[in-house]
Amino acid sequence: MxxxxxxxxxxxxxxxxxxxxxxxxxxxxxxxxxxxxxxxxxxxxxxxxxxxxxxxxxxxxxxxxxxxxxxxxxxxxxxxxxxxxxxxxxxxxxxxxxxxxxxxxxxxxxxxxxxxxxxxxxxxxxxxxxxxxxxxxxxxxxxxxxxxxxxxxxxxxxxxxxxxxxxxxxxxxxxxxxxxxxxxxxxxxxxxxxxxxxxxxEAVVEKVSPDDRRMRAWLDFLRKNDCAPPNFPLDLGIVAGSSTAQRSDVRHLLDADDTQRLAEVCQRANTSVFAGVLTAMAQCACAPSESAYMPVLVPVHTRRSEHWHHAVGWFTTNVPIEVAAGTDFIDALRRNGGELRNALQLGEIPLARVVEVLGGLKATRSDVFMTSYVDYRKLPGAELHGAIDAHHVSNVTAADDAQFWFSRTDDGITLRSRYPDTPTGRATMTSFLDDLSRVLRSAVQ
Incomplete structure (x- = not known):
């Protein structure tokens, strides 16, 4: 795809x-x-x-x-x-x-x-x-x-x-x-x-207790960010409350062989390729400010029942994770693998209930800093994608934050990103995406 x-x-x-x-x-x-x-x-x-x-x-x-x-x-x-x-x-x-x-x-x-x-x-x-x-x-x-x-x-x-x-x-x-x-x-x-x-x-909101460990994890994450979703940590040249035209970037990060090597590195660390790309992102995003963690929301599908496996609809929720940057890729990868597994459990909490217990979100931006990962090899019809030149195409709209979509196919890993089209945004994202490519290639050497 x-x-x-x-x-x-x-x-x-x-x-x-x-x-x-x-x-x-x-x-x-x-x-x-x-x-x-x-x-x-x-x-x-x-x-x-x-x-x-x-x-x-x-x-x-x-x-x-x-x-x-x-x-x-x-x-x-x-x-x-x-x-x-x-x-x-x-x-x-x-x-x-x-x-x-x-x-x-x-x-x-x-x-x-x-x-x-x-x-x-x-x-x-x-x-x-x-x-x-x-x-x-x-x-x-x-x-x-x-x-x-x-x-x-x-x-x-x-x-x-x-x-x-x-x-x-x-x-x-x-x-x-x-x-x-x-x-x-x-x-x-x-x-x-x-x-x-x-x-x-979904409209029948489960009354998950505020003392539930999963709820506490959600609340801790949001309260650290003033009860709002996190923002991309690098300067994009746009102030909260404003937006501008979207700029897009689509690039092939790793070919099939390098992606397989990354999968083997991640497997030895008892984690997934997604944890690997998140770790690389954190190391690139946190380096300028020397931050230890990159807080981000991760979309995950909610097709948990076979009833929904082939159904069309918006079957997604978000889970929060603080991705460790660290100075050693493997050490950070091991830590982030466990954090990602824990974060996925938070997807069982209805977001409406999280917002209710929080007392409301105080979002300052229209976009949400998020990072998606889809392994298209596992989706319906994947065996035909190459032969029929299958495409997923999104519109280009307005933006006030950065968002990222990693996709894995038989050809490797590709990244689509969107961000505000400002001079600072272009310079920041060009540097960030180049660094991300470099870190991922270094991880498989």
Whole structure:
């Protein structure tokens, strides 16, 4: 899986086919509130759309009928893709759509990658919205020899794991409808739960005691930072309460062989590759200030039940960890491996309950300093990612802090990062990311 941003996405020229989703029945008002993540997203300041998109290649020109059938089957299968949100006098309301319809837009042909990229970005910004019935865009780039299926969704309805699921299922469904127009011979997909049921369960907040050791760990972490999420420790040239255009960086940190060597180093330290990259980050981020620790939030998926393994939705929570920098990589790695294992247990505490016991967060920034790690080799459809040139594409919006997404594939480890596009931010992040590459390469020598 290639994890990138829309400003770096360069599909080959062709004819863009597009479908938008319209209600096929009267929307039903749902009593299920937005999840914790959805609520945070829906209440964010107005600005550019925050959407996630996925794309993959198929042989030959697009069969519009087969692709439309595949899109419809995907929407029917996942309730998360058939609900929307409206804002009214009572707050934010979830609406359910038992049926949805696809409306094909006019085809558009382009001669350059830049023209297609700009067209897709405008269409995604238009149709992948937080509020209203327009939450996704389904499309394809039609070419004689090899075409691309591409679709995007407002972040309220999907996470990174979901994009991998969508790519795998659309490829499966489209291939099936191509082979058999009736769809009767398509191998059934795994049973999935409905993300709305997950949200309903999450709304019943477990009354975890303030004396629970996991709760105490959460509270200690946040109180050390004045009851707010931590900020990236290096100067990005932006003051709290302001934001600027986002700048992105996508770089290949380690190839497959070096990644395997890093995995062996981490295994000998009784920990994971994720602990390894966190340790390298801390050593680079803490060196200028000589800090001992780098506090950061780590997103982790909550698909703990088989019911959710192939479900589309925003199945993530965050866990806190103070990553030790240290002067010796291996010593810090051993310590951070244990801290990461302990931190993962804190994901069992509902974030809504943490905020309740804390008395509210006092966040000074819109973005949260976080570091994500996804091993795409373990996600649905991973065996096809290379052959079909699978992509995860995110929008470029505004930023007031730094965020990092590490992805491991058969090709090694890649890092996508976003940060405020200021002169100080550019200088700081160029130095930090170069140092990070150096530290990781040194760790496997």
């Amino acid at each position: 290639h994890v990138t941003t829309i400003d770096r996405y360069s599909p080959e020229p062709g004819t863009v086919l597009q479908w938008v989703v319209t209600p096929g029945s009267r929307p039903i008002r749902s009593a299920v509130p937005p999840s914790f993540n959805q609520n945070f997203h829906l209440n964010a300041p107005d600005g550019p759309s925050v959407w996630l998109a996925g794309g993959f290649d198929v042989d030959g020109p697009i069969d519009s009928k087969a692709l439309e059938q595949a899109f419809s089957a995907l929407l029917d299968r996942h309730g998360a893709l058939r609900n929307s949100f409206v804002r009214n006098d009572e707050g934010i309301e979830r609406q359910l759509h038992r049926r949805v319809q696809l409306k094909q837009l006019q085809d558009s042909s382009f001669d350059t990658s830049a023209e297609i990229r700009n067209h897709l970005r405008t269409a995604l910004d238009t149709h992948c919205r937080r509020f209203g019935s327009s939450t996704c865009l389904l499309s394809a780039i039609d070419r004689p020899g090899r075409s691309t299926v591409f679709c995007g969704f407002d972040h309220a309805h999907v996470d990174a794991y979901s994009i991998a699921i969508i790519v795998a299922e659309l490829h499966h469904l489209y291939s099936g409808y191509l082979a058999d127009a009736s769809g009767l011979s398509i191998e059934p997909l795994p049973h999935v739960g409905d993300f709305i049921d997950y949200c309903a369960a």
